[in-house]
Each structure stands twice: as C-alpha cells, then as structure tokens.
Amino acid sequence: MSTHFSEQELLRRQKLTELKALGIDPYPADEFKVNANAADIKENYERDKLNYKDITIAGRLMSIRDMGKACFAVIQDATGRLQIYVRKDDICPGEDKTLYDTVWKKLIDIGDIIGVEGYVFTTKTGEISLHVTSLKILSKALKPLPIVKTDDSGNSFDEVSDPEFRYRQRYVDLIINPQVRDTFKKRTQIINSIRTTLNNAGLLEVETPILQSIPGGATARPFITHHNALNMPLYLRVANELYLKRLIVGGFEGVYEFAKDFRNEGMDRTHNPEFTVLEFYVAYKDYNWMMTFSEQLLEKVALDLYGTTVVTLGDKQIDFKTPFKRVTMFESIKEHTGIDIGKMNEEELRNVCKQLNIHVEASMGKGKLIDEIFGAKCEGNYIQPTFITDYPVEMSPLTKKHRTVEGLVERFELMINGKEIANAYSELNDPIDQRERFEEQLKLQERGDDEAMFIDHDFLRALEYGMPPTAGIGIGIDRLTMLLTNNAAIQEVLFFPQMRPELKPEAQEAN
RNA sequence: GAUUCCGUAGCUCAGCCGGUAGAGCAUUACACUUUUAAUGUAAGGGUCCUGGGUUCGAAUCCCAGCGGGAUCACCA
Secondary structure, eight states: OGGGSOHHHHHHHHHHHHHHHTTOOSSOOSOOOOOOOHHHHHHHTTTOGGGGSSEEEEEEEEEEEEOSSEEEEEEEETTEEEEEEEEHHHHOOSSOOHIIIIIIIIIOOTTOEEEEEEEEEEOTTSOEEEEEEEEEEEEOOSSOOOOOEEOTTOOEESOOOOHHHHHHTHHHHHHHOHHHHHHHHHHHHHHHHHHHHHHHTTOEEOOOOSEESSOOSSOSOOOEEEETTTTEEEEEOSOOHHHHHHHHHTTOSEEEEEEEEEOOSOOBTTBOSEEEEEEEEEETOOHHHHHHHHHHHHHHHHHHHHSSSEEEETTEEEEOOSSOEEEEHHHHHHHHHSOOOTTOOHHHHHHHHHHTTOOOOTTOOHHHHHHHHHHHHTGGGOOSOEEEEEEEGGGOTTBOBOSSSTTEEEEEEEEETTEEEEEEEEBOOOHHHHHHHHHHHHHHHHTTOTTOOOOOHHHHHHHHTOOOOEEEEEEEHHHHHHHHHTOSOGGGTSSSOOOOOOSSOGGGTTO
C-alpha cells in the first residue's frame, strides 16, 4: 500500500506521527490570528519600527539555512516572502529544548505552513527579517516542494518550467513561481478595471444562460449535453450575444457579462475549450461610438495596470494610446495585396485566392473568401491596436447593413499583435432582415458549412417587439490578458487549462 | 487531425555508437547562535512513461500506445 510513496513522502508521514506523539496537532482547527504580512513588513518597517515589535504572520516555509543553534528561513504568504530568524534560546528559553531541537529542526519541513510570532529587525547583511519568539505548525506538507533557488541578482536555479507539471499541478506552480502568481493577479486587475469603467458608464452586469437549447450568437461547434428531466439536448453556449440583446429589447439600455463560452474545437496555445469573453451592448449607439468607447476602455486598463499606455510584449512594444488606427477591410486587403476586391463577385474572389496561394473550400461563400484573404495576408501585420472596419455582409449575420456601402455591414474587429482581440457591430435590429440572414446561414449549412448559425426563433420574436439601435462588442479576456501580461500561451493566463487526464492520477491512489 | 521533438531520483538535468544508472538542489546524520543559490563531511533515495520486439544482454536500437511541447490545419 505504501510502496508507491517516495522516500521523502514516507519520512514526512513518520514526522506526522511523531508530531502527534508529542501532543502537537499537525492540522490545528483554531483560528491563527495574524497582524501583518510579508509585503507590509518590508515596505513599512524602516519608517515605523516601533509598530513592528509584536508581529504574528503565517505562511509556507520556502527555505531553511541551518546555522546550528540558529536558523534563517524564508516564509511566503499571499503578499510575498519574508526571512525569519529562529534562535534556539529564543524559542526555547527554558530547560526544554524540544521545540527547537525536535519540532523545528527535525519535524518541520520546507513546504509546511507555519505561524510565527516575534519582532522585526534588520540583519547585518541588511535584510529585514522577523526574529521569531514562538512558532506553531499550521499544516504539515506530505509531499516535498520542488525547490527553486534565486540569487541576489534574481537569477533562478532549477526553475520548474515543465508546462505539464505546471498546468497539472498549478497549485505548486503558484507556490514556487512568483511571476505566475503575478500574472493571475494582473488578470483580475484587468477584469476589475473593465468592470469599473462599465459600471461608471451606467451598464448593468448580468448573467445569462450557459446551458442553451440553441447554441447561437457565434459560428462554432458546440459541446452538447443532455437534460434528463426534460429529456432533451442542451448545448454549452458558444456565445451569449442573443441573450444580451433580448435584455436590450427588455429595456435595459446597457448590459454586460463576463462570460465563459465553450467551443468544441482544436486546442493550442491560443485556444482552450472554455474561455472568457466580455460582451456588452449599449442602446442608441453605433459601431463608431463603440470604437471610441472601447479604445478608451483599453487605454484605461493599460494605465490602471502599468501607469502607462505602452506595454511590452516579447520584443515588441504595444501602445494603447488612443485613438487607435482605423482601416476598412477592403483598404487593408488593397494595402497588403495590391488587389482591389471592392467590386468582385464570388468567382473573381476565388481566382484571387488561387493567385495568392490561399487554400479555399467549395463550401465557402463570398464573405468567407474575403475573410480568408484578410486572415492570410493582412491580419498578422497589425501589431499596434488597429480597428478593421466594414466587413462583408455574408460573414456577419447579426450585424446591421452599412449605412452607405452596399454589401457591407457596420462591423469592426480590433487587431493587436496580429490577433483579433475584439469584435463589434452596429447590431442588426431589423427583424425581417435578421430572418433573411438566418435563412442565408441555413443555405450555407446545406452547402456543407457545419459552422453556420442555427435559427433562433425566439430571438427573432424578441426583435419583432423592437430593439433600439444598439452597439455591441465581444472582447476576448484571455487574449487581452496574454497581451497585457506578456504571455504567449492561453494556458499561462488560465488557472486550470484543459489537459488530457493523467494515466495514473495520484488522486485515484486512495481508492 | 498532420508533422516533429521530448518523457531517467521530490525538482533541474547528464548518461544513449547496447554491458541493469550519475550530478546539483532537496532528503537523512553530524558540525556551526546574523545566513542568504549559506558552508563543510558523510549517507540514503530510481518499475530509466507503458507494452511488445531485436539481442546472451536494452535507459540506450526498432514498433505500438500514453502524456507533454513546438509547427501546421480549424477556430476566438
């Protein structure tokens, strides 16, 4: 039974027994009251020394430097790391030296969570530290923690960089890699910044169904599940667009939702089966207004996060300073291919694709062909934030027709670092036009496009009651976070990215 | 889904023209009451991802599977 434990794991289980034999509960139930944290002590001790004489903090033991009758150790709490100084005669002032000789030196390990009390001082090498006068074990760790050492210059040694280890055991990753923790704090800061802006603009945060009987609002393959009581299929949403628009019909003039969406498609470093999109809709606005509003929203996020609009991404600098560049899709294609596709029909577009060596399928319509050209020749060129505007009607079934140009719709996508970050429309609110667009999608479906949209009759009914002219947008929160935290993989900005199950999960050992 | 690389101690890795395994950190023991990648001495620790094959003999060569990375395709 115990044969699958490593030497170190067996030893730690023995220590657990020895602690109990000494009358020490390795997992005490009572509250442990702290009155400081690592960051607070390091920031404020120098100018307020009198207030750091009676300090209690708790955290995980990260390293120990044993000097015999005294030890230096490092503990880590949610705010950072702090050196502690544990001296035999200070934690064991009397005859009984058990706490130091046995409990501290033999039974407590790196990775254990402990609480310590003492006073702050500065060592002769100048490091602010806590001189411990008493200590208590709060949770014994039974698995050894991978040790990452860092020198004074910040160089890491034996850093755990194996993505499989880090994603499967994110809890360990978060303990030992401070920059990972920082990325996730920034993710929350990004969301908080956006939420504040939207709330200040008077929008209402709402929740809409994740389980949908018609997976609408985007063209993507859905996950399907089954509801037992209703005995019917249900889909995990691929978007929440149609529900948010129903709320605009209902009279809310601005709604938003940070939505987990689900798409049953390939996985790679920019795609996870579940991902987060912010969608928001504002009544009586159009896509021009939305460009201005969204660029300000993003500039504010950069400022809130870094105090500057310029963000470093790999070897690039991305500048979120408003206003962002605006280019129509046809201008963009003309600029990057030299070809003016403005007046072309499907056949001519097909020839252009052939000429440019772009792979096309017979099922692709005019809109899809244009999208292919843009994707292959233009998209990657937009490193700085750029709005691409005025898309072909065929690929935008939920978007209002362009007010002046035939065949186009009032849509923009925001490109940053060669990737789509946001997608927005003047929302289609003409119920008859919307019905026809859905029917076009149906034809695409019959032609073999398995991603074409389903018709949502209840959504059409809602539009028939009248939806005000509305601007709407979807912003990929994971990708935005990648941009703003200098990460190249979506897995780095999701706590628990999707992984294949482990062959022999340790979690099943107990069974 | 395709191609390609990788899977050795708790962690980071070496070993690979085939002779059943090594280092550093971690662990254990001893020394050291202001160290900081602490140091010094000694010790223990491994189904070399799994399953087949070739061979007297496989961590090493071959095949298949599982898991991961990268690139490509699809997509956000």
